[in-house]
Amino acid sequence: MKEVAMMETVETIDVDYMELDDIIEKEFGLNKENLIMILQTIQRRYNYLPKPALAYLATKIGVPMSQIYGVATFYSTFSLEPRGRNIISICLGTACHVRGGARVNEKLEELLTITDGQTTEDKRFTLESVRCIGCCSLGPVLKINEDMHGRISSDEVKKVLDQYE
Amino acid sequence: MKIQSLEDLKKISQSYEKQIYAPEGIKVNIGMASCGIAAGAQAALNKAIENYKENPKIEIRQTGCIGFCEQEPLVEILAAGKPRMVYQHITEDKIIDIIESYLAEDFKTHKKLILGQMRDPRSLLDDDLKNPVGGIGPIDGIPFMEDVPFYSKQVKIAMRNCGYIDPERIEEYFAKKGYAAFLQALKKTKPSEIIDIVKASGLRGRGGGGFPAAIKWATCAKHHGDRYIICNADEGDPGAYMDRSILEGDPHSVLEGMLIAALAIGSRQGYIYVRNEYPLAVKRLVTAIKQAENYGLLGENIAGTDFSFNIKISTGAGAFVCGESTALMSSLEGKVGRPRAKYVHTVEKGFRESPTNLNNVETYANVPAILLKGADWYAGMGTAHSKGTKVFSLVGKINNTGLVEVPMGISLRDIIYNIGGGIPKKKKFKAVQTGGPSGGCIPEQFLDLPVDFDELTKVGSIMGSGGMIVMDQDTCMVDVARYFVDFLKDESCGQCNPCREGLKQMLDILTRICEGDGKEGDIETLEELGSMMQKFSLCGLGTSAPNPVLTSILYFRNEYEAHIRDKKCTAGVCKALFHYEIDADTCTGCRVCAKKCPQEAISGEKKKPHVIDQEKCIKCGICYEGCKFDAIKIC
Ligand SMILES: Cc1cc2nc3c(=O)[nH]c(=O)nc-3n(C[C@H](O)[C@H](O)[C@H](O)COP(=O)(O)O)c2cc1C
Ligand code: SF4
Ligand code: FES
Numbered sequence A: 001m002k003e004v005a006m007m008e009t010v011e012t013i014d015v016d017y018m019e020l021d022d023i024i025e026k027e028f029g030l031n032k033e034n035l036i037m038i039l040q041t042i043q044r045r046y047n048y049l050p051k052p053a054l055a056y057l058a059t060k061i062g063v064p065m066s067q068i069y070g071v072a073t074f075y076s077t078f079s080l081e082p083r084g085r086n087i088i089s090i091c092l093g094t095a096c097h098v099r100g101g102a103r104v105n106e107k108l109e110e111l112l113t114i115t116d117g118q119t120t121e122d123k124r125f126t127l128e129s130v131r132c133i134g135c136c137s138l139g140p141v142l143k144i145n146e147d148m149h150g151r152i153s154s155d156e157v158k159k160v161l162d163q164y165e
Numbered sequence B: 001m002k003i004q005s006l007e008d009l010k011k012i013s014q015s016y017e018k019q020i021y022a023p024e025g026i027k028v029n030i031g032m033a034s035c036g037i038a039a040g041a042q043a044a045l046n047k048a049i050e051n052y053k054e055n056p057k058i059e060i061r062q063t064g065c066i067g068f069c070e071q072e073p074l075v076e077i078l079a080a081g082k083p084r085m086v087y088q089h090i091t092e093d094k095i096i097d098i099i100e101s102y103l104a105e106d107f108k109t110h111k112k113l114i115l116g117q118m119r120d121p122r123s124l125l126d127d128d129l130k131n132p133v134g135g136i137g138p139i140d141g142i143p144f145m146e147d148v149p150f151y152s153k154q155v156k157i158a159m160r161n162c163g164y165i166d167p168e169r170i171e172e173y174f175a176k177k178g179y180a181a182f183l184q185a186l187k188k189t190k191p192s193e194i195i196d197i198v199k200a201s202g203l204r205g206r207g208g209g210g211f212p213a214a215i216k217w218a219t220c221a222k223h224h225g226d227r228y229i230i231c232n233a234d235e236g237d238p239g240a241y242m243d244r245s246i247l248e249g250d251p252h253s254v255l256e257g258m259l260i261a262a263l264a265i266g267s268r269q270g271y272i273y274v275r276n277e278y279p280l281a282v283k284r285l286v287t288a289i290k291q292a293e294n295y296g297l298l299g300e301n302i303a304g305t306d307f308s309f310n311i312k313i314s315t316g317a318g319a320f321v322c323g324e325s326t327a328l329m330s331s332l333e334g335k336v337g338r339p340r341a342k343y344v345h346t347v348e349k350g351f352r353e354s355p356t357n358l359n360n361v362e363t364y365a366n367v368p369a370i371l372l373k374g375a376d377w378y379a380g381m382g383t384a385h386s387k388g389t390k391v392f393s394l395v396g397k398i399n400n401t402g403l404v405e406v407p408m409g410i411s412l413r414d415i416i417y418n419i420g421g422g423i424p425k426k427k428k429f430k431a432v433q434t435g436g437p438s439g440g441c442i443p444e445q446f447l448d449l450p451v452d453f454d455e456l457t458k459v460g461s462i463m464g465s466g467g468m469i470v471m472d473q474d475t476c477m478v479d480v481a482r483y484f485v486d487f488l489k490d491e492s493c494g495q496c497n498p499c500r501e502g503l504k505q506m507l508d509i510l511t512r513i514c515e516g517d518g519k520e521g522d523i524e525t526l527e528e529l530g531s532m533m534q535k536f537s538l539c540g541l542g543t544s545a546p547n548p549v550l551t552s553i554l555y556f557r558n559e560y561e562a563h564i565r566d567k568k569c570t571a572g573v574c575k576a577l578f579h580y581e582i583d584a585d586t587c588t589g590c591r592v593c594a595k596k597c598p599q600e601a602i603s604g605e606k607k608k609p610h611v612i613d614q615e616k617c618i619k620c621g622i623c624y625e626g627c628k629f630d631a632i633k634i635c
Helices: A017-027 A032-046 A051-061 A065-074 A094-098 A101-112 A154-161 B006-021 B034-038 B041-051 B092-103 B170-175 B180-188 B191-201 B213-222 B242-249 B251-265 B279-294 B325-332 B361-373 B375-379 B412-419 B453-458 B477-491 B497-514 B522-536 B540-544 B547-566 B592-596 B622-626
Strands: A086-091 A125-130 A142-144 A147-149 B026-031 B058-063 B075-079 B085-087 B114-117 B228-233 B269-274 B310-315 B356-360 B389-396 B402-407 B429-434 B440-443 B467-472 B580-582 B632-634
Touching (some): A017 A032, A017 A051, A032 A051, A032 A065, A032 B310, A051 A065, A086 A101, A094 A101, A094 B389, A094 B477, A101 A125, A101 A154, B006 B170, B006 B180, B026 B041, B034 B041, B034 B279, B041 B092, B075 B092, B170 B279, B180 B361, B191 B361, B191 B375, B213 B251, B213 B356, B228 B251, B228 B361, B242 B251, B242 B361, B242 B389, B251 B279, B251 B356, B269 B279, B269 B325, B279 B310, B361 B375, B402 B412, B412 B429, B412 B467, B440 B547, B497 B522, B497 B540, B522 B540, B522 B547, B592 B622, B622 B632
Parallel strands (some): B026 B058, B228 B269, B389 B467
Antiparallel strands (some): B026 B075, B085 B114, B389 B402, B429 B440, B580 B632
């Protein structure tokens, strides 16, 4: 289970309710069983789960907000806070671990001065750890947005980060 | 067109056989599974398409994972009357060169890039085809793929089509006998007979537990209600990726397996629960389902019978525990994925409180092959109680990383040394971890163990989903145990005490040991905690969670003791318990380490032995990894 601080910050995000309606109704047929996939679609759209969107979703499909929070905090893919422009997924799966993934992670934390789940102040990067992306043969693996960087060593980390704005 | 009969199927498949075995132009198949793409296959594919877009004779196509991930990107080139060549490490900058050299029939210039020539590209299911292989004889001096040590001991059943067909073309699956088993069963076999065949084959579930598939099917069929078929594609075990590879390389084999299960059990609706981290698998599945629907192989009144079956895809959201069957079903219902006690089995009350049959991806992929070739054929492979083959992902400190499918009963030594090519950089083998976070670490003394469900259990590990993580002298077993406990603590759903608190306690102790604060009695406390968790946890996550700790204590107790008593980590992993020193006799003074050290902690004159300033050193290991002369020692 991941630990997430409930957000108290006031959000000033524009949620497009018409579009949200389409997602919930047309794409997922107002079906409660599709909650996880609806949340995934919302997160893809906004890069995180904005509170107003969740509140709207709750009334739309008739699931209490507490349950939506429950689901959003249980599953590690969901983020209740805005994330950075670039999402770094550092693999801490076993195969990457025995090939030195932890050292790459340390380097990332050192360079970005953030830890797992956090976003840099300039919103350039969010650092997230994952446990295996299924590319173990290329381990240690680092994924930034959709780009895979395999067989990476800690002294190459900076060069890789520099490619992202 | 809707397929109505086996004859319809045959007609389509015959017209595609030529294309996959002896195409008229030149066909270039690029391995485009996630791992291939990560290694640069997409760029190579784009480059080739762009370069040959005016040339209708050269067809650039994608295929799935051929398994030898270490050599990726892999590219195969074939043409009627020419040899089938497989090339390795083909990135964007090399793709045009190798295609041109193939066109010129020059197999010398880029010989190093040739992995081998294929003697026979047929799968085990196509043996009645007549001479499908291209014309001219083999090229001298180039090994056959079938003789390359990585492949020679493999037997591909679940992965029979991966790397041979375009996963986004159902017709190529047809040409590989696809859907023949299902149509035959639909038209000619009674549900109970299907179950009998699967039973006689001895097929056991490939998702971890090894439960006999036929028993699950038969019990599910007995219960009344809307029965569901679920495919578990959550693949949460880090280091295992065979399910991803099958879904990306041959999605129809899984759909067909599910169809056969649905027929046997009497189900109208199936679900595939795919891990969120596998977007390409989802994409290929969606395409596959649509194509099967277009041919009338999924949907209502399949092939003119009263059998109807639909499949939906659902994606997980990053929770390891959702691979557990009851948690998975709860997650499918859009809820938090917490396991429940299985007093009532899911085959009776599972998804939506209805009878549900859940199997793993690889389990389903085996089913069509069993129906086509017969139970005896399948049961002829393997050991007394583990039949057929198993796909393993061979990863970690091993030369040939990749996916290997081998008959059950093969020895660990065969897998690691013959297929896997041993340990890189001449380092010493220490252990192989099987079964993921629920498994254990197997030491050298058991290398000759025949690998099957029961033998692995006997030594304290499990088969699990088939992850095999090889560890060498540089892996610290206490750190590995701590790693797994840390993983499981994050992934425990937290609803039952023994698992939640037990893992927390274990992690505290293991972290202390790794930081140099281990105490006498810690090992015994870990053992006690472990046995408590095994007995009292609710689900498989908690009951198996102590396995990595307990097996590492069993086989590597001396390492624990060295950490606790001598404050030493001889593998050089636990930073508080070792330091690096440069061996003055071996050091050549090449200065590589001094240049690389981020702390500028290494000094010395050119061609004279160097020294490390321990005050400055942060033990990042860059010098240790980078020294060509092994002059840096762990002390
Ligand atoms: C914590 C936990 C995680 C699991 N993860 C998976 C998984 O990722 N994939 C899988 O197929 N089975 C997984 N299983 C096993 C399933 O519960 C189930 O036994 C299996 O999918 C049944 O299919 P099979 O009979 O074909 O093996 C897991 C079990 C536990 C306890
Ligand atoms: S054993 Fe662990 S994961 Fe399983 S139900 Fe209990 S707390 Fe949850
Ligand atoms: S362990 Fe890192 S990709 Fe599998």
